Amino acid sequence: MTCREVGNLLGPFIDGELGSPQHETISLHVASCSACAAATEREGELGRLVASTIEEEVSRVDFSGFWSALERRLALEEGRVSWLERARRYVQETAVVPRLALAGAFAAAVLVSAVFFTDDRTDPRLKEPPVVVSSVGRAVRLNRVRAGGGTLAVLREPRYDTTVLWVSAEGLMP
């Protein structure tokens, strides 16, 4: 395996997403290649940065309104929607996951706001429906994605390593 090939797989390697044979191959390469070892260390630092970012307190300046609005809508929604409607939504939520997971080719993540999930449609003009994955591209990583309502999808187009955060059905917000 070349350094370039290793470099392309470093992100999944560090995240533990590779299968055993590939993981072992890269481990051996990294152990004997100082350049790749350094690159692995840099990626590790990146992971620690992500963790420290997550740990930081949410800034009141940016998001205080966001959370209070979310909580207000949650309370409104809970009070207004009948149990039958909530049951229907529950079925809708649980049914959508396997359907999305079958979409295969497109590396993407779907994150839904459980209470506000009122519509499982994504924009039909997106080339592929979203599927569930555990991480997004190497060029861009997202943490703590929060939706104010509707459906939220995180899509990654692998050829150009482009990440898109897609918000749909905004009209369904109360």
Place this chain on the structure above:
Amino acid sequence: MSRVGRLAAALCGLGALCLSEAPGALAGGFCQVQIESILACDSGSDFDARLRTLQRRLNSLFHYTSYNLLQREKRMIGWGQPARFMIPGRHLLVIKPRRSAGERVAMKVMLAREGRPLVGTEVLMKNRGVFLMGGPRHDEGVLIISIGAQTE
């Protein structure tokens, strides 16, 4: 040392402490953020020449037939400072660069419409990288917002 001298020394020490702990001190103090608001729709077949650098990405992701740049704005933002960008369709985009490390930039991003938050997240992206947000309806199409960040 006189009282004034002690006060001056204390202020200098406090200033030095603040500077040493500011994340931006490691990366030139500012992050350059470029926001491009794009209208994607199915009427017409125009591709705005100003979006040439994004053309491959957009075409590989979406089926829209036309893309037009509505607005482009570039700002230098201090680390830890929130910046607000007015986006067409009464949208507000808040960007808060947090820090940089190596070739990465961490920032908070929140998109709201008419005071209602649509989405918020923390993004870690490559220096000079681009991240897209999209989906909100606008006119006859949807908005796609390109967010680019660059440090020294």
